[in-house]
Amino acid sequence: MTTDIISAPPQRSRRLRVSGITLLAGLLSGFLILAAVFAPFIAPHDPFTPATLNLMDGMTPPMEPNAFSGSVFIFGTDNQGRDVLSSILYGSRISLLVAFSSTLLSLFIGVGAGLISGYSGGFVDALIMRIADAQLTFPTILIALLIFGLAQGLVSPAQKESAAVWLLIFAIGFSNWPQFARTVRGAVLVERSKDYVSAAKLIGVSRTRIVLTHILPNIAGPVMVIATIGFALAIIEEATLSYLGVGVPPTRPSLGTLIRIGQQFLFSGEWWILAFPALTLVLLALSVNLLGDHLRDALNPRLRNTRT
Template sequence: MSAPSTPVTAEAPGALARFLDGDVWFSFKNSPVAIGATVVAILCAVFALGAPWLAPHNPLDLASLDLMDARLPPAWMPDGKAAYLLGTDDQGRDILSALMYGSRISLFVGLASVLVSVVIGVGLGLLSGYVGGRVDSFIMRVCDVMLSFPSILIALLIDGVGRAMFPNAHDTLAFTVLIISISLTGWVQYARTVRGSTLVERQREYVQAARVIGVSPARIMRRHVLPNVLGPVLVLATIHIATAIITEATLSFLGVGVPPTSPSLGTLIRVGQDFLFSGEWWITIFPGLVLVTIALSVNLLGDWLRDALNPRLR
């Protein structure tokens, strides 16, 4: 008598396997623009995060600066030195090292600003779309007021008020004021987008069923509605990173951004502007190229992600 055979159950694929078999990964593999933008963004992040170890010089160490090496051209030009591949600025700082450290600050401010904007915007958007009524009207009127002012003007105002209230603030508080000033101008897009998606999701059957069995509104928003509205938020956040980095560079260029002791890309561009027409073009051109490269790569990734997550384009 043969032994009874036991049924073989197939194991459910893991999250990584499902992702590799999904439409997003397939779209990424077949998009040279997305692959190239990802490679450029990763390289910029590696050079920025690894600046303390990869940079040939430390531009923040004032004791190591030599004014005799100020305004040197790139190494491939006459009078250039091999120790300064991209030349030096008016203080003798190595441009390449300053770009690594400056990119590090710009990326940190941009990512932190987007994170704060997402938390505020998604929270208010969920509350507005799910509760409705006077709460919805109030939040949307606040959004309308915020949209009626240029974002850079609001950032300048908040940053100026923060510096006036804390004139002797150290660098950490100055970074905090800068991040808050950028975040308060960026949360509106997330709030309006999430509100529109929440208005649709709250009429779905699974939300109605959760209400019937007595699930609290906070749990419904957190466990059921939020995961279904994160797709547009992810696309917005990707594109907003580039906008936040450019906003930070603009504020630093105007002199109200990061402290002068911690120069970002905007600060480097502002310093080089004074020497652009006197022949020292490398002081401002290279920081500008790095800023454009970072913003362009992130924007291209956001455009690809928007198309990849759009079911009408699959």
């Protein structure tokens, strides 16, 4: 009897009704992610190994044989003879690595801060929320640029290129934690007033155990939603920073770096160098965003009922 009161069952969604758009978004995002993960096995070329490049293949249009070598490239080549399709596959790996790792970092910091803030209340709650509010007054990209610049100043010049990816992960992850903290805090404020929390306090369960084993499982739904949407936003933020030249090194470019390179050739007629990386970025971010939107509706019956 007591056990049933204390360990309240986690809130689970009702039967999910998957629309055609959501199914298409899931298939598309899954395809793009798997293609990036298995890039070394499915990419026609290794675009970042100079020994495999041929400058005579440069600026070859899509699906047209090169005038010198006769090679055909599905998405064409850039000015250095790199296969655009292979560059997209390898570049997507870096973009997804940065986005996934930075989202995990934001999740770890934000959920921890939100749990402490919501359950403790008082001065601790006010302090954490004011810090979050102060950070939210500035654009996320500006915060990420500031953090990246400060972190890069602490790294020796010889290690800047090798540490660029990890600095980018830290910059994006640390700039996005307030959204997680505010969402988690609001959910904790609702959960801590319920009967199972009061029962756990009465029998002497520690605060840490109440938060981690009773409250946290019951707020997993909102956390999953904001993590999915945050993942899509992290993809765009990484591309924005790389486009601005503050991301990964040009020797291992991401989708944002490929877009920045392609933009230089857009008005000279080589449209494919920009178009295909940009289209990949749009499809990847849009499909993940649609999945997050569906997950939000599925885990919130009131939202779902208003849309149906």
